[in-house]
Amino acid sequence: MTQSSILQVGSTDEEGARFNGQDLHKQLKARGYQSHHLVWLKTGNDPDTTQIQTEKSARLQQKIRRIEYNSNLQSLLYPFVLDFPMRRQFQQADLVHYHLIHTGYFSLGALPMLTRMKPSVWTLHDPWAMTGHCVHPFACERWKIGCGACPDLNILFPLQKDNTAFLWKVKKHLYQASRIDIVLASKWMMKMAEESPLMSNFRLHHIPFGIDTTIFCPGDTEACKEKLGIPKGNVVVGLRANANDFKGLDYIQKAFDHLDIDIPITILAYNQKGHFDKFLGRYQIIEVGWLKETSIFVETLRACDLFLMPSTAESFGMMAIESMACGKPSIVFEGTALPEVTFAPNGALAVAPRVDELVSAMKHLLVDARARQALGAEARNIAVQNYDFSLHVDRMERLYEKALNDSGKVKSAAQKPV
Template identity: 50%
Template sequence: MLTSTGKLLSMGGKPRNKSLSLPFLMNISNTASKQMTKLRTLQIGNVDVIGSRFNGQELHSALCAEGFDSHHLVWRKMGSDAKTTEIDYPFKTPMNNALKKLESDLSIQSILHPAPFAIALNEHFRAADLVHYHLLHTGWFSLLGLPLLTKNKPSIMTLHDPWSMTGHCSYPRSCDRWMTGCGDCPDLEVIQLMKKDNTHGMWKAKRDVFAKANLEIVVASKWMLEKVQTSPIFSHFKHHLIPFGIDLEKFRPGDSEVARKKLGIYPGNTVICLRATVSPFKGLPYIYEALEKLSTTKPLTILTLEDKQLFKDYLGKHQLIDLGWLEDSNLIAEAYRAADIFLMPSTAEAFGVMAIEAMASGKPTIVFEGTSLPEVTFAPKGAIAVPMGDSDALTESLRRLIENKELRNSIGKEARQLAEAHYNWKTHVSRIIELYEQVMSEKATKANR
C-alpha cells in the first residue's frame, strides 16, 4: 500500500515492522482479527449482487468471515444476504426517477438525491465505527451529503474511475481539463453524458464538497494513484494503493479440453475470448478492425462475454459462442480455461479485473498502452501491450499468438505466476484490514490528545 507520498506501507519490500511482515499479508492475521472482532464496519454502495467484486459485497462477506461485525448498505438489494440492507425512504423509486430526469435537464450529476439523509438516519450507519464507500455516482446518491456523513465517522472511499475528479466524464482520456477546472468540454456525450456544458460548475461543486469531506482514498492501480495525486480535488487526501484480488483457486489453469467440450467449441480451434460491449471505453471498434485484417489459416472460435450478437457478422467465417452476461464466476472461470487468448484493448481502464482473471487462468492477454492495463498485467511479461488505437499492431500481436502456441504458453505461465504474487484475494482483504486498523488507530490517537 502506498501513501500519497509514495511511501511503501505493505506492498512488498521491507516491512514497516514485524506485525506487517509478508506472512501477515498472505494470510489474514489472527491477532488482527481478534483485535478487530468488535469493530463495526459498513460498506455502502449501489447494489449487492451485480458487480459484487467492486461494490463492497464480497469484501463485506470476507470481513464477516474474519470476525468483523460487518454490514452492507445498498441502494438496490438483489441478493439474500441477511446483513445486507436496502436504503429506503418514502416514494424512493418515483422520486429517484424524477430527480434523475431533473439532473439531466439541469446538466448536473449526483447532486439532488436524498439518499445521504436516509443513510445518516439508518441504524447500521449510526452504529458503524468505520464506513467504506463504493460507486456513489450511479444515479442515486448526492455528493452534497458527504461532508455530513464523514464529519464524525472514519470514512474510506474506493475510487473505481476518475469521475469524481472531472466535470462529468468517467474517463477524460486525452483531455487534461480536469486538472484545471474543466469547462469548454470537447465531448459532452461520453459517459456520464451531459446535455449542456456545465462541466466547470460540476467540477467546482466536486471541489467544494471534497474539500469539506473527511475521507481517505483507496485506488487499485498506479495509473489511478497518479490521477488522484495530480487532481486539484483529491491531492489533499491520504491515498492508498490496494490492488483488487481474486480467488486464485477458482481462476486457475485447468483442463482446457473439458471446458471447450462443455461450451461446444469445435475441436482444434484456437479460441479468442473477449468482452463484447458497446461501451465506448472497451475497444470494440478496434476488435472489429483487427478481426477484419487478421490473416490466418487456423480455425478460430470467438468466445464472448456480456453482450450478445455483436459479432454475428463473423458467423460462417469463425465459430461464434456468445455466453452473455454471467453472474456465476464459475462459468466465467470456465470460459477463461477454454480460451487460448484474451483480448482486452480498452481505451480507458482504471484497473481491469477481467485481465487479472485471464492472467490467473494462465492465458496471454493483449491490451492497449495508455491505460492501467499494461501496469496491471505486467506487460510484456504477463501480457502484450500495443500502442493505443493501433489496430495493425493489435492484429499482428493476435496473429503471433494464434500461430505460436509456445509463445501463448510462455506468456500464460508467467501471467499465472504474476497473478499468484500480486492478486490473491486474501492479500487484498489483509490490506483493507490493515488500512482499517490504521484509520481507527489514528482516530484513537487524536481522541487521546
C-alpha cells in the same frame, strides 16, 4: 479483544461483487469483524446486506435522474443517504467504506456530514470524482485546471450543456469539507489522483482489487471447450463485447476483419450480443452474455486460449486479472492502467492502440501455442502473487486500522480481531 464494525456502502451486491464491496464485506465477516453492506439494489440473500431502495424511492430516483439530466447536474440531488445517521448500521459502524456512489442514488452533498461523523474510505473505480462530468477524460487534461470548455459532453455521464466547470467547483467545495481516505486500484489512477486539484485534501492509497485465485485458476481447457461445443483444434479468443467509449470493441472488430491466418478460430464474447454477426461462417461465434454464476464464468475463461482487452480507457481491468488467474495470456493497449496491472510484457502483451499492432499481437499468440502457454503460466503466477483476494483484504485491514487510529475513534483493538 473488541471487534471493529465496518460498513460498506455501494450500488449493488452480487453484480460486481469482487469489486463493489460485497466480497470484501463477506471476507471481513469471516475474519471476525462486524460487517454490513448497505446497497441501493440487493439481488442476493446475504443476511447482513440491506437494500436502500423502496418502491417509493425507486420512482423518486427516476424523477430526480430526469431533473438532473435536464439541469446538467450529476449526483447532487438524490436524498436517499441523508437518513444514514438514523440507520442502525451506520450508527453502529466504526468506519464506513464507500464504493460506486455516482450511479444515481447518492448525493455528493452528503459527504461532508457523513465523513465527519465516521472515519471514511472511498474507493474510486474510475476518474469521475476528479472530472467535471466524465468517467474517463481520455486525452483531455482540463480536469487539472477546473474543466469547462469540455471537448466531449457525450462521454458517460453525458451532459446536454457544458456545466463542467460548475460541477468541478462543486466537487472541490464538497471535498474540502470532507474527511476521506481515497483508495485507488492502480498506479495509473494513483498518478491521476496525485495530479488532481480535487484530491489534494485527501490521503491517497494504492490498493489493487483482488480475486479468489483458488476459484479463478487453470483447468481442463479441452474439456471446457467441448462443453461449449467448440471443435477440437479451434483456438479460442475471449473478449468483452461492449459498445461503449472505452472497451475497444471497434478495434477488435477491425482486427478480426484484417486477420489473415489459416487457423480455425472461435470468438467467445462476453456481455453484449450481436456485435460479431458479420463474422458468422468465417469464425465460430459463441456469445455468453453477462454471466452471473462465477463457476460458469470460470469455465468459459478456461476454454479461452487468449483474451483480448484493448480498452482505450481503463482504470484497472478486472477481466484481465481474472483471465490471468486462469492461466490465459491477454493483449492490452498501452496508455491505460492495463499494462501496469497485467505486468506487461511478463503477464500480457501491451501494444500501441492501433489495429495493425493488435492484429500483429493476435497473430503471434494464435500461431505460437508455446508462447501462449508460457505467457499464460507467468500470468497465473503474477495473479497469485499480486491479486489474491486475501492480499486485498489484508491491505484493506491495514488501511482501516490506520484510519481508525488517526481519527481517534479506535476501540481497544481496531486491528484484525483474534
